[in-house]
Amino acid sequence: MAYETTLYPDDNIFLEPDDFIKNLNVSTGEEAAAKLKDHMDDLENISLNVAITGMTGAGKSTFINALRGLNDDEVESSPTGVTETTMVPTMFPHPSMPNVRIWDLPGIGSPKFKAKQYLKEVKFDRFDFFIILSADRFKENDLMLAEEIKKKKKSFYFVRSKVDNDIRSEKKRKKFDEQQVLSKIKEDCKCNLKKLGNPKVFLVSSHELEKYEFQALMDHLEGDLPEHKRFALVQSLPVCSMQVLKKKKEYLKKMIWLTAFGSGAIAMTTIPGLAAGCDIGIVMAFFNRSFQAFGLDDKSLHSLSERINKPVSELKSVMKSCFASGITVDVVRTFFLTSKVSVAMKVEYVLSSIPIFGALPAGGISLATIYHLLNKGLNEMEEDAKEVLNVSGLE
Ligand SMILES: Nc1nc2c(ncn2[C@@H]2O[C@H](COP(=O)(O)OP(=O)(O)OP(=O)(O)O)[C@@H](O)[C@H]2O)c(=O)[nH]1
Ligand SMILES: [Mg+2]
Known part of the structure; x- marks a missing residue:
């Protein structure tokens, strides 16, 4: 995993095109192609290790x-149940982003619990952050663990889980006010955690991620992570709200010009004379990534359909883009051939000022065109994803 060692000293993986090219520091198309390829591989390989404990x-x-x-x-799910089921640290890779690994850490309930020893045994160093879950008041062991994680200069977040249960039982009261119930739970947690200096607490229901504070938790994680890790986090999030969709698109958009440069530069060096002047593999990888990140692939739709109890066919019926049936070379090729292209002026301008890119695909598809098509494809997928979200009733 070369990421940390390569291109960007400032951890800024999404420089503007002009700065990016300057930073590449190359003098030939071949060098540029090699570096762009490396950079794209790095993006693919960003790892994120999340520890879930409690x-x-x-x-x-x-x-x-x-x-x-x-x-x-x-x-592939982690076994759940009312009896104690998780006894050893177990790693669960994200279904579409295997480098995003979520770790189910064993119960920390033992009366003889020693936080320091526990962290050593679970090899705390490999984790980017810890999420400490509790279904009621945080216990002494949770607090000890948080203190020890803090000493090791790692981040932790407290999540008060199963709030849907609290809401359900409080609803039976005559004077029910959801906001009041939530505030009370939060205050109680905060009071309970005071000795740690007011750490943030997020109220979450795993059965209804779209409600309560799951989004706020993700926003905090995103803000605290270094930029390249943010990318992995956001792409791996389950699509449970328009806000998540918007965020995913924001990050994918930043990849568009990189994909366009990469596909053009690599096509130039590896397939000289190819009329298309565009590496379809790189374009496919981008569309595939976007498709999965938006939760439009069969596997994601199947999981969603089970969760909301609606047939997959109903979810698919609202997907109107040409990608609705999946990402194949034929689909992408047809999309490229049938799309009306308006020239992306800014990209054309930037490229024309850089000699090695100025020489790109004569007579073939221009980088500005690829850029434009990637943008268009991403927009169309986003529309599908919005429709799926609407029909699923999550929004
Ligand atoms: N209503 C509701 N129930 C939940 C929620 N999260 C978990 N549960 C239920 O709580 C029980 C325990 O959940 P698990 O996820 O197995 O708990 P765990 O922390 O992994 O337990 P161990 O593996 O034994 O340490 C299961 O019956 C879940 O269905 C939630 O957000 N809302
Ligand atoms: Mg478990």
Whole structure:
């Protein structure tokens, strides 16, 4: 995994095209192609290790499944249940981003619990951050663990889980006010955690990620992570709201010009004379990534359909883009050939001022055109994803 060692000293993986080219520091098209390819591989390989811990029954496995967009009874899911089920640290790769790994850490409920020893045993260093879950008041062991994580200069977040249960039982009261119930739970947690200096607490239901504070938790994680890790986090999030969709698009958009440069530069060096002047593999990889990140692939739709109890066919019926049936070379080629192209002026301008790119595909498809088509494809997929979200009733 070369990421940390390559191109960007400032951890800024999404420089503007002009700066990016300057930073590439290359003098030939071949060099540029090689560097762009490296950079794209790096983006593919960004790793994120998330530790989920908390007492037995706190809802760790259920939360992990929800994060991975899976239901509890799917084959790849973390086993959940009312008896103690998770005994050893277990890693669960994200279904479409295997470098995003979510770890189910064993119960920390033992009376003899020693936070320092525990962190050593689970090899705390490999984790980017910890999420400590509790279904009621945070216990002494949770607090000890947070203190120890802090000493090791790692981040932790407290999540009060299963708030849907609280709401459901409080609803039976005559004077029910949801906001009041939530505030009360939060205050109680905060009071309970005071000795740690007011850490943030997020109220979450793994059964209803779109409600309560899952989004706020993700926003905080995103803000605290270094930029290249943010990219992995956002792409791996389950699509549970328009806000998540918007965020995903924002990050994917930043990849567009890189994909356009990459596909053009690599095509120039590896397939000279090819009329298309565009590496279809790179374009496919971009569309595939976007398709999965938007939750439009069969696997994601299947999980969603089970969760909301609607047939996959109903979800698919609202997808109107040409990508609705999946990303294949034929689909992408047809999309390229049938799209009306208006020239993306800014890209054309930037490219024309850079000699090695100025020489790109004579007579073939221009980089500005690729750029434009990638943008168009992404917009169309986003529209499909919005429709799916609407019909699923999550928004
Ligand atoms: N209503 C509701 N139930 C939940 C939620 N999260 C978990 N549960 C239920 O709580 C029980 C325990 O959940 P698990 O995810 O297995 O808990 P765990 O922390 O992994 O437990 P161990 O593996 O034993 O440490 C299961 O019956 C879940 O269905 C939630 O957000 N809402
Ligand atoms: Mg478990």
